[in-house]
Amino acid sequence: MDMKLLLVEDELLARQRIDSIISKYSADWVISEYVQSVTEFKSALAHVQDFDLILCDIHLADGLSFRALQEVELFIPIVFITAYDQYALEAFDHNCIDYVLKPIQEDRLIKALDKASKFSGKVQKNSTPPEFFGELLRYYLPKTYKKRFLTKVGSKFVFVPVEKVAYFYSEEGITYLVESDSSMRYIVDHSLTELHQELLDPLKFYRINRSMIINLDGLIEIKPYQNGRLALLLNVKSEELVVVAREKVTEFKNWINQ
Incomplete structure (x- = not known):
């Protein structure tokens, strides 16, 4: 029509x-x-x-x-x-x-x-x-997003405020939170899908590929990468390569420019 x-x-x-x-x-x-x-x-x-x-x-x-x-x-x-x-x-x-x-x-x-x-x-x-x-x-009424994450280190419990999260990533079925500045890594009891769709503010957090969600506040630099992708530099030491999937590049740029 x-x-x-x-x-x-x-x-x-x-x-x-x-x-x-x-x-x-x-x-x-x-x-x-x-x-x-x-x-x-x-x-x-x-x-x-x-x-x-x-x-x-x-x-x-x-x-x-x-x-x-x-x-x-x-x-x-x-x-x-x-x-x-x-x-x-x-x-x-x-x-x-x-x-x-x-x-x-x-x-x-x-x-x-x-x-x-x-x-x-x-x-x-x-x-x-x-x-x-x-x-x-x-x-569409104002939503309440998660403010902190409870994690366990040894025999102690640790609270990580959402503002101190540099990124989340998934590896072998386990979801990890990486803290900005300290680069400490913690296990969280949520899948990336649950974090992305329900718990995190979409104006601050973005799922750049299947295995990683980043915090906009921790983004320092964006560079072109292989096959039309983007490589990101965050305010944290990372052993994981932080790359925006090619099919998400346009949407990611729009998100950054909102």
Whole structure:
């Protein structure tokens, strides 16, 4: 089904990433107009009937995009894409069908596009399915991430604050925490998947490959590496080679630049 999209986004890298994902998602979906300010958004909404879906950042150069939306009555869906989760409830006053947090995960945006594709024609004002508010509350209200890790050294227990974690890595089924500055290594009772998906703040921690998650605060240097990968220097001594997998390089750069 042909879909014409309005993209409201003032960050160039975010625009390029969204455009790339949509191009891979469907050849029939086209971003027919880009705007990057509240003023430009208001002008685009004057001919909103030309669009089937709006992808919309919230924080723009001249204010919140909600300012433009308050002046119109919409009959097409909006997917908000933002780094801020505190606006989620307000977003649903404006025909929001999904709320995607930055840094943008490709599979997460595709899920939102799948949801949008199920809306045939124009949607009615305030037609968001009631059950979707439950999903919103479950996933997008402010989250509490892990603050410290309890580990054991000999017969003693040690607390490592999350701020002092340089990286996590997995080896032979065991997950290790490496402390910044001291380079001490501790075993933790969580898988990398559990750490990545549930316990760590995604704005600070990134899974660079299958076996390692790094802390952005510990990153010192980025260098090109073999086969299109990136080699990283962290603020800790490491016997492990810290390399961003090739398929994650673009996403990693976007994450760094958020």
